[in-house]
Amino acid sequence: MERNTITFITLNDHTLQAIIDNCYELGMMEEFNVEGRTISQLAYLPIADRSLIIVSGEIIIPAIKPYLHENCKIIVAQRTINYTNIREMLEIPRGMKVLLVNDGRERALDTIARIKELGIELDFHPFYPGQTTYPQEITIAVTPGEAKLVPPTIHKVIDIGSRVIDFATWIEIFDHFKYGILDLRRLISRYVHSVVYITKELSDEIQKANLLRNHLGAIVDRIEDGVLAIDEEDKIRITNQKALEILHLQGRKIIHQQAEISIPAHFYQIICQLPYEKEEVMNWESQTFFFRKTNILIDGRNFGYLILFRRASEINKLEHDYRRKQSSKGLVAKYTFSDLTGISAAFTKFTGIARNMARSSSTILLLGETGTGKELLAQAIHNASARRWEPFVGVNFAAISESLLESELFGYEEGAFTGAKKGGHIGLFEQAHKGTIFLDEIGDASAVIQNRLLRVLQEREIMKVGGNRVIPVDIRVVAATNRNLDDMVQAGLFRADLYYRLNVLPVYIPALRDRKDDIPLLVQEFIKKICNELKRPNFRFSREAMDNMLDYRWPGNIRELENIIQYLAHVVEDIVVPEHLVFNRQDKVYQEIPGSKGLELEAVYQSYVGKGFIQEVKLILQTIQQAKSAVGRNYVIGQLKTVGWDMTEQKLRYRMQLLKQDKLLEVGRGRQGSTLTPKGAEFLSYIK
């Protein structure tokens, strides 16, 4: 039997191509001879005699008439979008604003209507030549084959291809050729086949989405915060086991349910009132919770909000564990501004300045006499800064021997020198990464160390001893000294460029004699603290004794005051009188405070070896022993110089303090001298 011929005539090439492709997809080549022409081809490609003409729009009929036989039948095709191309569109979140771009207003509106018929719920805005504006929040465009008309500012273009012949038109074509019911069935099955294809694709997608959702569920369940995601229609979209446990909803299915009726009423009230993007503390069921509420934004559109919540007690535990871990490494700042005692105007002023400076990340230089509280203040600054959860690392330049200092500060690589630990060593700068490094007694740093410090402060990177890689470090520097750095710079003892790097935000801490108003309060605080430690009743000062305290010059500042209270706690019953005060007495000797445990001489010896001090300690003890009577620090420094050993007063004070702690020395206050204890003499002969 001769096959029927159908000829599609369209205005442009790509519409024709899309229609012919669709004929292949639907298997229409088995039913008909299918031909296609654009209007411009009609002049040189004639149409077969008995062909049925199908035009893509009424508008082109007058233009094609001259090329057609008189009695030929014309069908105006109804066109619809090609289902096989809609998958990408289904991935756009429901309700989102989308630009529908076509080559004319009517065709744009028609395409929108067709898409809507498919049940795709997007908020379409038509766009066609001649239009210049569209809602600026739109980022996605859908177009049936007119991608070239999409405005360039749109991020994503989904081309669903040119529209094809709809089902009703195919029936009209079949009817024209008087096809029977069996043929129609074939047509329907071809159509269904193409729909099944897209359904299968979709079901694959759904399967993938389900898998992803299960994955997501497993991940969200592992989060230790309670999680609730609520969409813009107040439906619960995501939750986790922790949230269900806190809300007593275990075993209940609340996903896709209305939040207002599924969540306990008071909790629901709380989450509705929460501000966005801000940590908030709220009570629920007499427990304190930390909440955070965040908008869920996808491609600029709001899809509801996410709530994360956790019991404050759990956060405190975390903090506690963290602090314990850090403090086992010795990297924690214990003190905060509330641990600083004082009421004087000078105290209020310098603590106020320091508190403000804490907020910035700039270098701070603390200047003040010994014992004025520089280290305490450095810790308080760290704890008031944004870095408070990160390490606080202190380095005392008077306390570490020169030979160890470089590797302590910068670390070393494995094999850097004989005796270097396997795996190398992480230096203090690296340990302080993200936190604060406190450079105490910076005036005591040697020229070599000053040089290397300058490089770290300039470059914010370090190189380990024996290493060749630079390691970036993010640190906040707080430095302190009781020496006059200005004078040291003048005398060429301190690098001017390092001084300027350190002296960014200077804080001057006044001596105790210049803030006498603080003395009674400090006395009170130390009595409370020390008596509590010793489990003894508090004592008090007579008016005369307190007057003496106010008149005294306090060369050792608050440290000295604390030591005096410590001493008094051992010798005073109830009330302190002027005779108790050591600085009033002629002999000026502290009585020994009982209760210390002796250390094994070897252990003491090893501890000094470990600090790199043993040689210096030996010299100091020898010098004091040879003097036969109590000697002051200046005497020791002078004697050490004669044997070629240069030592600053600060360094000597620190070492003598250690010797005193180990009960090897009896160190007097101020200008009182120091003598060896019997244990000190024993130790000296042991190390000799």
Ligand SMILES: Nc1ncnc2c1ncn2[C@@H]1O[C@H](COP(=O)(O)OP(=O)(O)OP(=O)(O)O)[C@@H](O)[C@H]1O
């Ligand atoms: N405002 C204060 N309130 C309570 N205690 C304080 C205060 N200032 C200092 N102290 C105490 O005084 C002692 C000395 O303080 P700190 O070690 O911080 O002084 P410093 O200036 O760093 O001394 P140095 O220069 O000798 O190293 C510490 O025991 C500290 O706890």
